[in-house]
Amino acid sequence: MSWNQGQVTDCSHLLVFAAWDDITPERVNMMFDLTNEVRGFRNEGWEAYRQQLLGIVGARGTEANYQAAARQAYIGLGIALVAAAFEEVDATPMEGFDPEAVDAILDLKSKNLRSVILLPLGYRADEGDWLVNLKKVRRERSKFVTEIK
Numbered sequence: 049m050s051w052n053q054g055q056v057t058d059c060s061h062l063l064v065f066a067a068w069d070d071i072t073p074e075r076v077n078m079m080f081d082l083t084n085e086v087r088g089f090r091n092e093g094w095e096a097y098r099q100q101l102l103g104i105v106g107a108r109g110t111e112a113n114y115q116a117a118a119r120q121a122y123i124g125l126g127i128a129l130v131a132a133a134f135e136e137v138d139a140t141p142m143e144g145f146d147p148e149a150v151d152a153i154l155d156l157k158s159k160n161l162r163s164v165i166l167l168p169l170g171y172r173a174d175e176g177d178w179l180v181n182l183k184k185v186r187r188e189r190s191k192f193v194t195e196i197k
C-alpha cells in the first residue's frame with residue numbers, strides 16, 4: 049500500500065496517524081462533556097464556545113471537517129518526529145501511500161477514522177544506506193523565516 053517503499057518494509061515500528069472522518073456534533077459534545085466532567089464544573093464562556101463550534105462544523109461539511117482533523121494529526125506527527133530524534137531513532141514522515149488501502153488493512157472505517165500520514169521508525173542500519181552520511185539540506189534561515197521588525 050506504499051509502493052514497496054523500503055522505509056515501510058524495513059522499519060521496526062510503523063506509526064499510522066489517523067484522524068476523525070468528520071467532526072460530528074456527537075464528537076464535539078463528547079470532548080466538551082469530558083472536559084466538564086474532568087474539571088468538575090461548567091463555564092458559560094466554554095459552553096458558548098461549544099455552540100460556536102457546533103455551528104462551524106455543522107456548516108462546513110464532512111470533507112472540510114476531516115481536513116481540519118487531519119491538520120491536527122500533523123501536530124502529533126511533529127511531536128513524534130522530535131521525540132524520535134531525541135531518542136536517536138530515525139523517522140521518515142510519509143504521505144506516499146494509499147490511504148484507503150491502509151484504512152482497509154487496519155479497519156479504520158469502523159472506527160470512523162482515516163489514515164493521514166505514516167511514520168516508520170527504527171535504528172539506522174550500519175551499512176547499505178547510501179543516504180546515511182549525506183549532508184542534511186536546509187534552506188538558509190533568511191529564505192525561510194520572515195522577521196517583521
Ligand SMILES: Cc1cc2nc3c(=O)[nH]c(=O)nc-3n(C[C@H](O)[C@H](O)[C@H](O)COP(=O)(O)O)c2cc1C
Pocket residue numbers: 053140141142143144145184185
Ligand atoms: C508530508 C511529507 C510526506 C513525505 N512522503 C514521503 C514518502 O512517501 N516517501 C519518502 O521516501 N519520503 C517522503 N517524505 C520525505 C521524507 O520524510 C524525507 O526523507 C524527510 O522529510 C527528509 O528529512 P531530513 O532532511 O531531515 O532527512 C515526505 C515528507 C513529508 C514532509
